Amino acid sequence: MSGAESAADPAGGAADPAGAAFAWLPATIVSTVVRSPGGRSLTLAVPGLRPARAGQHVDLRLTADDGYTAVRSYSLSDVRASGAETDAVPAGGAGRVPQVEVTVERLDDGEVSPYLVDAAEPGDPIEVRGPIGGWFVWPPTEFESDSAVHAVLPEPEGATPPTSAPVQLIGGGSGVAPLMAMVRARGRGAPPMRLLASVRDPGSRWFVAELDEAARASSADGVPDAVPGAHGTDGTDGPDGADGGDAAGTVGTVLGSDGGRGPGSLSVDWVYSRVAPEGPGRPAGRLTRDELERLVLPASEHPLVYVCGANSFVAAVAGWLVELGHAPTRVRTERFGGV
Amino acid sequence: MAGFTGFGRRRAADPRLPPGQYLESGFPVLSAGPTPNIKRWELQIATETGQRSLSWADFQALPHEAIETDIHCVTSWTKLGTHWRGVSLDTLFDGLETTHEYAMATSHGGYTTNLPLRELLGGKAWVVDTYEGQPLHAEHGGPARLFVPGLYFWKSAKWLQGIQTMATDRRGFWESMGYHPHGDPWKEERYA
Numbered sequence: 001m002s003g004a005e006s007a008a009d010p011a012g013g014a015a016d017p018a019g020a021a022f023a024w025l026p027a028t029i030v031s032t033v034v035r036s037p038g039g040r041s042l043t044l045a046v047p048g049l050r051p052a053r054a055g056q057h058v059d060l061r062l063t064a065d066d067g068y069t070a071v072r073s074y075s076l077s078d079v080r081a082s083g084a085e086t087d088a089v090p091a092g093g094a095g096r097v098p099q100v101e102v103t104v105e106r107l108d109d110g111e112v113s114p115y116l117v118d119a120a121e122p123g124d125p126i127e128v129r130g131p132i133g134g135w136f137v138w139p140p141t142e143f144e145s146d147s148a149v150h151a152v153l154p155e156p157e158g159a160t161p162p163t164s165a166p167v168q169l170i171g172g173g174s175g176v177a178p179l180m181a182m183v184r185a186r187g188r189g190a191p192p193m194r195l196l197a198s199v200r201d202p203g204s205r206w207f208v209a210e211l212d213e214a215a216r217a218s219s220a221d222g223v224p225d226a227v228p229g230a231h232g233t234d235g236t237d238g239p240d241g242a243d244g245g246d247a248a249g250t251v252g253t254v255l256g257s258d259g260g261r262g263p264g265s266l267s268v269d270w271v272y273s274r275v276a277p278e279g280p281g282r283p284a285g286r287l288t289r290d291e292l293e294r295l296v297l298p299a300s301e302h303p304l305v306y307v308c309g310a311n312s313f314v315a316a317v318a319g320w321l322v323e324l325g326h327a328p329t330r331v332r333t334e335r336f337g338g339v
Numbered sequence: 340m341a342g343f344t345g346f347g348r349r350r351a352a353d354p355r356l357p358p359g360q361y362l363e364s365g366f367p368v369l370s371a372g373p374t375p376n377i378k379r380w381e382l383q384i385a386t387e388t389g390q391r392s393l394s395w396a397d398f399q400a401l402p403h404e405a406i407e408t409d410i411h412c413v414t415s416w417t418k419l420g421t422h423w424r425g426v427s428l429d430t431l432f433d434g435l436e437t438t439h440e441y442a443m444a445t446s447h448g449g450y451t452t453n454l455p456l457r458e459l460l461g462g463k464a465w466v467v468d469t470y471e472g473q474p475l476h477a478e479h480g481g482p483a484r485l486f487v488p489g490l491y492f493w494k495s496a497k498w499l500q501g502i503q504t505m506a507t508d509r510r511g512f513w514e515s516m517g518y519h520p521h522g523d524p525w526k527e528e529r530y531a
Contacts, residue, residue, distance in 0.1 A: 134516035318373035
């Protein structure tokens, strides 16, 4: 976002040189990974892409043989290889060409998502515009003191600056995708991060094994853990997910009252709205306000909270967070769908 | 290669669609944060020469116009033939002199968006409180939002609290986040 803090060039339009950064870029699908029966990740190699930030999205354009086009926006689920200079290009990638990952959920009446989830193959062309977004991003943008954003969204009293605040991520369904980009982008010295993800059933979880490993590694790094071995992500990773269910509501209470988790730490809780794993854990059902209070960092820690999901989910969660004392300006939302 | 064929429901072209837009029958919601809890509604209209404050009763007493128009969201959906009621900004600015060419709209909750004043006057913009015959839902910006259908819909600030004219243009909230300072859907001024 070059020039985001400078005085605007009035009605720049096509003459705005920054607009060139948002041209459609020819890209190639490099690889795909099935994340669930309804979801798949696609890694795109995009020559000329500007480095992306975790939380941003891109527009994707598909063109049929007869010239018919369709455009949709998708959140990036991995931005680590988006910089041309990065060394983090995955094995088998296209050298130093910037790469990003999107993770897409199939909408049965959609015209783009069924293609991306079921039909697209490595080598297929696609066009990319972006990356886009400067609010639902982590690490958060540091605004100049005279910017409109700084002036109108004052920080809560006694809070650490957004860049060093602990981070609470809350995702509903496919809304976990941009949050995964944030988890993946965090370094060793990052503020403590906690993820609460709500999904229909255990088989709908995305990134389970990787989140398990990241949470385990963060406590193995010597980060004090309130209840060793009681992470929501500990245990096996499978559709039967005998572990995940008992995390929510029990472990969350302990971790939520701890507040002493250190830099680089990560904890993950899953809740299930339709079908829960077998076992003594939380039964399936929609997240409630009381559960939310137990499963997220408390307002007293002034966490920076990112909520992404279907509008009904985000509206309910964001409203509860404010009722629970979180400053509205610390609750950043990304929504899809209508009311 | 499994090329894209537009399988599923291919959407028809329509001359009412600006470039890069697709038809949407629902009404998606796009907000940067929680829906604000508005305890006391008041609308402030201000220029360098004076200002006006309207209570909800004052606002309701002003003449309302019916508007039928299409709306275009920067996220690429367009909704055709929507119906609104509201007060023209020509009415709200009536009697307030200004030589300014820009304005900043501010919402309850602190969000802002900048617009050229010429896009707000001359029958191009309203403050609306009714959508499809019903009071405007809070998620869509109720009790009242700015309505500038000639520009991408983020310019139609939800939960409108005030409009202040400015001598020079300055970016508002979304415009500081990478969205275009102007936002004409027919020129595809999405991002900058």
